[in-house]
Amino acid sequence: MGIEGASLFIGVDLGGTKIASALVDADMRMIDRVRVATRPEEGPSAVIGRMLDTVQDLTLRNGCGVGEVRALGIGCPGPLDPKTGIVLDAPNLMWKDVSLAAPMAEATGRPVYLENDANVAALAENRLGAGRGARNMMYITVSTGIGSGLILGSKLYVGAAGSAGELGHVTMVADGPLCGCGNRGCLESLASGTAIARRARETAVRPGGEGILKAACGDINAIDASLVASAAAAGDAAAAAILRDAFEYLGIAVANVVNLLNLDMVVIGGGVARVGDVLFDTVRRLVKLRSFACLARDVLIVPASLGADAGALGAACYAAERLAREERDAGCDPSICHDLEGPE
Ligand SMILES: [Zn+2]
Structure with missing residues (x-):
């Protein structure tokens, strides 16, 4: 596949019934995708564990390490706070005030960005669809x-x-x-x-x-x-x-x-x-x-x-655009520059 050293992103579409994750290249071309059941009744840490499993599957079976993934994006039902990465209220996941971006970032060592699922799907249809x-x-x-x-x-x-x-x-x-x-x-x-x-x-x-x-x-x-x-x-x-x-x-x-x-x-x-x-x-x-x-x-x-891929592709696009914006803003205090209104 020759993706070694490539600029990769992963998008994760977290829904009430399924988790759909996609590995994409820098041009947002789909390299591979994985789908698993969400099983929200098992609680947030089990769901986050399954999201991390999809990330590991995608990297392992494509011969790359998580370290080669530049950033991860997550599309999730809202309301949520994209700045703190916290899901405020997602009835179909039975989640209230669940910190999602932080544990994903900690486990992967990569930047993780969270945004509403319909918003990232809109981004995917606009950029790619x-x-x-x-x-x-x-x-x-x-x-x-x-x-x-x-x-x-x-x-x-x-x-x-x-x-x-x-x-x-x-x-x-x-x-x-x-x-x-x-x-x-x-x-x-x-x-x-x-x-x-x-x-x-x-x-x-x-x-x-x-x-x-x-x-x-x-x-x-x-x-x-x-x-x-x-x-x-x-x-x-x-x-x-x-x-x-x-x-x-x-x-x-x-x-x-x-x-x-x-x-x-x-x-x-x-x-x-x-x-x-x-x-x-x-x-x-x-x-x-x-x-x-x-x-x-x-x-x-x-x-x-884009059909069922819109969410995962959009989450990857969102991560790439947020990362690009943060890199452009590099040099100023990240605690101030983190105040993003969305990708450019
Ligand atoms: Zn209503």
């Missing part, structure tokens, strides 16, 4: 929840404390469904895969919902977003209406962001986005309908292209 060349871009992932990240002026925009880009939790309906965050009527409570499945289960037991129930072989618990998408594709009107409503809410949210930020591009990924045209056509239609014509004309709305 469907959003290449876009200076002002929003990445949205629609799966069980809705996450997003913003690239503004070609930089990852993280806001005052690192938590910017929570499109999933903008309020769409004042008295809408209760959201996991405690608010009502969030976009996530109306347009995520979980929301689509919930509406379909409610519809299935009402007149008109027979087609959905039949598609689930009569088992209400078997109804998920992909079943709704298949039923809609097979011509079921109730399923099609559920998808249309969800994607119209998504389109309204995107139209709001387009009016606010005059984006060049919106990149949409995640499991639900795999339904394809029905989502993208609806979002494009709503943006045209609800944004200023000149702003709607400027924005391309496209599918994400």
